[in-house]
Structures are given as C-alpha cells and as structure tokens.
Amino acid sequence: MDEQNRLKLLTPILKQYSLKPYFVEDFGNIQKVYSNKGVFALKKITPFSGIDFIHHVQFLYQKGYNRIVPIYPTIDGRYGILDNHKLYYLMPWLSNEMKENRDGRHKQLFRELARLHTLSAKEIAIDKDEKTEHYENTVLKWQKDEEFINGFIEICEKNWYMSPFELLFCLYFNDINQALRFAKGKLEEWYEKTKEETNVRAVIIHGKVSTEHFLYDDRGYGFFINFENSKLAPPFHDLLPFLSRSLKGYPKQHEACLDWIYTYFKYFPFKEDELSLFLSYFAYPGSLIRVAQNYYLKKTRKKELKFVQQLQQEYWHMKNIEYIVMKIDESERQKKHAQEGAKE
Known part of the structure; x- marks a missing residue:
C-alpha cells in the first residue's frame, strides 16, 4: 500500500x-x-x-x-x-535506542517482569481434584514418553547397522533419560508439597515476553508492549518460553541466563513448590523426544541428515537447559541446608 x-x-x-x-x-x-x-x-x-x-x-x-x-x-x-x-x-512511539548492552537489557526486562508479577500477585482458589487430575495426566504422558525412548533404543540396538540418527540417539540416551527422570522427580515433589492446598499464587503474565516487546524511551527506561496475550496464570508461564528460546544454539554455559533468573528471583522469589514445578517443566526434554518419535513414525519426508541435525540441536538445547537447572537446584539445596543448620 x-x-x-x-x-x-x-x-x-x-x-x-x-x-x-x-x-x-x-x-x-x-x-x-x-x-x-x-x-x-x-x-x-x-x-x-x-x-x-x-x-x-x-x-x-x-x-x-x-x-x-x-x-x-x-x-x-x-x-x-x-x-x-x-x-x-x-x-x-518509543525511540527504543540501545542504551545498554544485551545483558543489561535482559536484566532490566527480568527486573521489570518481576515487579509486574509482584504487584499483580494474588491467591486464587483451585480444585484439589483438578490439580490431581493435571498431575496424573502429566505423569501418564511422561510415562508414555519414557516407554517410547526405552522401546526405541531397544529397536536401535537390535540393528546390525544403525542409521546415523539411531546411533546418535543411543549416544544421547542416558542424558535424555536422566533429564526425564529429574523432571518427573520435581513434578512429584511439587505434588506432594501442594496436594492438600486449595490455593495457588497467580499473577498477570505478559504472555509473550520478548526483547522485541520491551522498548526504551528517550530516558533509557524500559516499557512492556504487546499485552494482548496477558492473563492470570502462574508466573513461570512468562519465564519458560523466553528462557527456552534464549538457550537454543551451540552448547554453552549460559552464566548470563542464570544472572537474569536470579535478578528476577531477587524481586519475585518463587516459593519452594513453585520452583519445583518450574524446574520440572524446564528440564523436561519433550521437544527432543518428539523428534525421535517423528523419526520412528516417519511423519514427515525429511531426509536422514535433517533428522540428525534436528536431534543434535535439540540435544544441545537440552544440555544448555540442564546446566541452568542443575545450578539452580544446587543453589537451592545449599540454601536449604544452611537454613536447617542455622535452626540447629
């Protein structure tokens, strides 16, 4: 036009x-x-x-x-x-001039997101039966994923000559299985801590957090735009998609990403049960398992090389997430031990 x-x-x-x-x-x-x-x-x-x-x-x-x-x-x-x-x-119209480096921009975004969640936080009633149903359905779905990867590796190992994809999956299997079991353990932790509770903390989530939706004015202050997907939901609904996108790419120890998360926790700390559920969903290697399922079922016409590349990328993604998750889990365990020691 x-x-x-x-x-x-x-x-x-x-x-x-x-x-x-x-x-x-x-x-x-x-x-x-x-x-x-x-x-x-x-x-x-x-x-x-x-x-x-x-x-x-x-x-x-x-x-x-x-x-x-x-x-x-x-x-x-x-x-x-x-x-x-x-x-x-x-x-x-905001000028959105870059007044900070990338890490500074992300930290301000996470700080403002934490403030947004803090000011909108409220306890909402939740049906215990619905919570149990959600937990049981998630466990059932993850059990099916676990059955698939165990069955698929058996098929791979029975072949005299594995395809490149099958060989790579076998090499990755222990790490995939470990991530799956960790996620299931954290989900169980969350359920055991909260199964008798009838309230849950919810916040107004932005719904589509991105640096493209966090703009700067002439003074260097950051502002959120694009609130069309906002709703009342648990706070990790804003964190997980952003962090997952940020951790795609080659294997790397993303210390900056840890810094963003702890910047957020400084202003809006998660409760123990919220952290368990956050780590469970974060660690779960669902997208990698979907690649293996698609290869096994051959739902697409992608060639072997494309499947291998996709599996490798998802494995790197899983390992990048694993580094962050393990660091947070270790840090929280140390805090808990310190608090228990102080009580004694």
Missing part, C-alpha cells in the same frame, strides 16, 4: 483521537504516525483478540506499575476502534 492510500485509510481512525496525520511509516502491524500532536504508534490486531487485555493494563496502572506503554482512549473514551475487520489502538 502506498503512502497516500495508507493516509486515506488511517485518517478517519486517527480523527477519533483528534489527530491529524502528516506522514505514516509502515512496520507491519504497527504504523508510526507523525501528526499534529507528535509521533504515535497505531497497533492493528484481529478483532477476535478483543481488548480484554486493556483491563489488565489498567489494573496494573492502578497498582502503581507504570512500565507499560500507555494505551490512549479516543475522544469518546473507547480504547479500541473496529474498522474494516481490524481492531486498532493507539500508543506513544
């Missing part, structure tokens, strides 16, 4: 904010609007998303959390405009 047509399309929408656009730059779902009252960001989303997330943003502002890019109301008080099967909302 050329500039004139874009202006023609957006002018009636911006008029409802009492804005007269001079020029508009296209950034996909976001339009950078130069107007008579300054520079703004006009976000376009599907109407199916709705604007329920506005309530979460307003709630956080009322709690004193102002590190969210504000959403401006129209002249008549609406926070979204439905136009041509799209929903639009308006925000200030």
Whole structure:
C-alpha cells in the first residue's frame, strides 16, 4: 500500500483521537504516525483478540506499575476502534535506542517482569481434584514418553547397522533419560508439597515476553508492549518460553541466563513448590523426544541428515537447559541446608 492510500485509510481512525496525520511509516502491524500532536504508534490486531487485555493494563496502572506503554482512549473514551475487520489502538512511539548492552537489557526486562508479577500477585482458589487430575495426566504422558525412548533404543540396538540418527540417539540416551527422570522427580515433589492446598499464587503474565516487546524511551527506561496475550496464570508461564528460546544454539554455559533468573528471583522469589514445578517443566526434554518419535513414525519426508541435525540441536538445547537447572537446584539445596543448620 502506498503512502497516500495508507493516509486515506488511517485518517478517519486517527480523527477519533483528534489527530491529524502528516506522514505514516509502515512496520507491519504497527504504523508510526507523525501528526499534529507528535509521533504515535497505531497497533492493528484481529478483532477476535478483543481488548480484554486493556483491563489488565489498567489494573496494573492502578497498582502503581507504570512500565507499560500507555494505551490512549479516543475522544469518546473507547480504547479500541473496529474498522474494516481490524481492531486498532493507539500508543506513544518509543525511540527504543540501545542504551545498554544485551545483558543489561535482559536484566532490566527480568527486573521489570518481576515487579509486574509482584504487584499483580494474588491467591486464587483451585480444585484439589483438578490439580490431581493435571498431575496424573502429566505423569501418564511422561510415562508414555519414557516407554517410547526405552522401546526405541531397544529397536536401535537390535540393528546390525544403525542409521546415523539411531546411533546418535543411543549416544544421547542416558542424558535424555536422566533429564526425564529429574523432571518427573520435581513434578512429584511439587505434588506432594501442594496436594492438600486449595490455593495457588497467580499473577498477570505478559504472555509473550520478548526483547522485541520491551522498548526504551528517550530516558533509557524500559516499557512492556504487546499485552494482548496477558492473563492470570502462574508466573513461570512468562519465564519458560523466553528462557527456552534464549538457550537454543551451540552448547554453552549460559552464566548470563542464570544472572537474569536470579535478578528476577531477587524481586519475585518463587516459593519452594513453585520452583519445583518450574524446574520440572524446564528440564523436561519433550521437544527432543518428539523428534525421535517423528523419526520412528516417519511423519514427515525429511531426509536422514535433517533428522540428525534436528536431534543434535535439540540435544544441545537440552544440555544448555540442564546446566541452568542443575545450578539452580544446587543453589537451592545449599540454601536449604544452611537454613536447617542455622535452626540447629
């Protein structure tokens, strides 16, 4: 769409904010609007998303959390405009200049995420039967995964000549099995600690935490954007996807990642049961097991080399996560021993 047509399309929408656009730059779902009252960001989303997330943003502002890019109301008080099967909302435009290095940027993100979770935390009732059902279903699913990897390695070892994928899986098997057993152990720990409890701590999660959704203003302060996926949920729902993405790639001891996590824990420490569940889900090698299952079932037409590369990448990912998980688990055990020693 050329500039004139874009202006023609957006002018009636911006008029409802009492804005007269001079020029508009296209950034996909976001339009950078130069107007008579300054520079703004006009976000376009599907109407199916709705604007329920506005309530979460307003709630956080009322709690004193102002590190969210504000959403401006129209002249008549609406926070979204439905136009041509799209929903639009308006925000200030942030410069997002890099004032810190990558690690500093991540630490500020985790610090602000912890503050967001702290201010929105609340105890919500949970049905004990539902918790038990969730635990039992997860255990059953993981048992099936364990049965698969044990069965698959037997098949591999019976072959006179293993394929490259089968050979690699056999080499990785002990590490995969160890990660699976650790995750199952932590899940059981969580359940034993909480099976009689009828409340659980929930927070407003951002729902799509990313450095692309944490922008800086001219003063160097970071602000969250893109709250459309926000909801009330356990806090690790924000941490796990971000950390998992960050730990993909070649094997490496990600000390920076540990630093981000402990920056978060400094401002929003997990309870013992929350940490057990967090470590359980984090450590579980589900994506690696899916690769082996896809190879065994040959659901795709990928060639052997592609399967081998995917298995290797998922193994590296699992080992990078393992380093972080073991460091946290060891640190927490030392803290617990120190506390028990102090009581004696």
